[in-house]
Amino acid sequence: MTPGLLREAAAPLLLLGTIAATALLAVDVWAAAGAAALTGTGHWTPPPAGPALLFGLLRDGPDGVLAAGASTPVFFAVLVTTVTLEVAVGIVAAVLIGNQTGSHDPQRSLLQARELGDLTGQAAMSRARKLRPGTGDLGPSDQGLRLLSIQRREVWMSWEDVALVIMGPRSNKTSAIAVPTVLAAPGLVVATSNKADLWALTSGMRANAGPVWTFDPQRIAHVEQTWWWDPLRAIADADPAERVEAAARLAGHFVGTIGGERRDPFFHAAGEQVLTNTLLAAALSDGTMRDVVTWLQPGQRGAIAALDKAGAGTEAADLEATLSGADVTTKGIYQTARTATKALTSERLMRWVSPPDTWRDAPTTTAPVELDLWDLHAAARHGRATIHLLSKEGAGTAAPVVTALVDRILEIAELLAQASGGRLEPPVVAVLDEAANICPIRALPQLYSHYGSRGIQVLTMLQSYQQGVGVWGEQGMQALWSAATVKLVGAGVDDHAFLQKLSGLIGDHYVERISTSVDRSRTSRQYAQAREPVMPASALRAITRDHAVLLSTGRQVGLGRLHPWYREHDHADIGAYADTALAELRRAAARALGPDNPVNQAEGDRP
CATH class of the missing domain: 3.40.50.300 (P-loop containing nucleotide triphosphate hydrolases)
Structure with missing residues (x-):
């Protein structure tokens, strides 16, 4: 039955329910009186069944329905027990019916808290213990x-x-x-x-x-540079049989920045191969990313010489073949490789991937140190x-x-x-x-x-x-x-x-559709259920x-x-640290503008 039909039938159903409840209560009184008589006299002698039982109980109390010698405590115990059970059954039935008729509520079709399983509570903690068995006692945040x-x-x-x-x-x-x-x-x-x-x-x-x-x-964030990283170390430290793959992996990160209309299938693949071999040449010759940028310029043969010297003849021959190709093709391939590494033409970025002794200008403060990423992981083992x-x-x-x-x-x-x-x-x-x-x-x-x-x-x-x-x-x-x-x-x-x-x-859920028709004598409604998205x-x-x-x-x-x-409870601490960091950022940004900047001069004129 649809929710609409239930609403229209509410009054008749309420009347029928009242009659049924009255009849059921009369049966309960009859059974309780019989049980009381059986307990007190040894004989099952209930009063005559019928609505008069309820009137007698209301008018005279237990004496109006109990036979002589019947046990009054047993009467009340049986009556209360049966009525309680019937009310409980009624509540369960009402809930089940409500769930059925309320299935049009989209929230009922979504994940409920009771269905979270090991995403929450003790089940989540048990899963964490299995995945991190060596950590001892785990706190709620673990x-x-x-x-x-x-x-x-x-x-x-x-x-x-x-x-x-x-x-x-x-x-x-x-x-x-x-x-x-x-x-x-x-x-x-x-x-x-x-x-x-x-x-x-x-x-x-x-x-x-x-x-x-x-x-x-x-x-x-205007954070002062204190370290630099050598991308070529991953190639140099790799197993000799895996160095080409390591170089190709690094080259892919640079070539992957070329997109849109600049991407040409042939030149893209050929340029990536040239960059791979050039990175390999720099890594095998103890070079730097500056050498990579230099060797990609027109007329440069440094990468070929470095590969030959390191015994990487195949890769050297590959670069030689590219340089010996048609001039237009060679220029297109190398231009693709240069486009991929365009970011490295910025001295500011190059300083983060090359040793300080190769910088165009020497560091004005303490020279940044090289960050070994293995040390990064080692530090995390202790904190x-x-x-x-x-x-x-x-x-x-x-x-x-x-x-x-x-x-x-x-x-x-x-x-x-x-x-x-x-x-x-x-x-x-x-x-x-x-x-x-x-x-x-x-x-x-x-x-x-x-x-x-x-x-x-x-x-x-x-x-x-x-x-x-x-x-x-x-x-x-x-x-x-x-x-x-x-x-x-x-x-x-x-x-x-x-x-x-x-x-x-x-997914979908059921919703109620109501169609109304009116003629001279009456108005009629038709109810149906249709499927609609839970969340359109x-x-x-x-x-x-x-x-x-x-x-x-x-x-x-x-x-x-x-x-x-x-x-969150620690929002004040987080906010305080953020205020300190942002204040330092603003000061650093102002210093970067220089004292002659009109904005800084205006700030200096303020009282």
């Missing part, structure tokens, strides 16, 4: 990374999950996901961002628990280590270096996991905010499938599904979506095709900033409330 709450039950991402977060701009992505995750990471955390807010909100508190490194070539990687998108971006850095850190994490019996302890957490713009790791969809099992928790954060398609292609983005065991979709998503797809994953695309687009849709493997889709840092 059960995983908290994502949101469903019906006031906290939902945790476990230490074998990887996540994909899709939220539009200014949708609490940083405040509710990135900041809490960075602060909660138990060991090494890698965080990328194109703004200073994530760094400002987390670096101070993380510094209390361990070392913090910040990569900031574009002066987003909480943090590395912030900052880069803007567009012209002058440091995205190729950020991508190479993150990929190498995660590659080392995999090697350490294998050497540790399969899983890292403590886990490595990577928060890849603005991943499509500043950290587009080419192989990320393929790597995602086994990161979680290694104790590497990666959260890839995008502004839209299509943004991921633009980086990894339709198949690659679908692979990334499928490999992510936890998916969060929040506010600000305007991709209609994606929202339609998400609505289909959430319009509802998904209208999700508020403090909510997100949760998709977790093996469960219904849920809708939960986010936990932005400014609503």
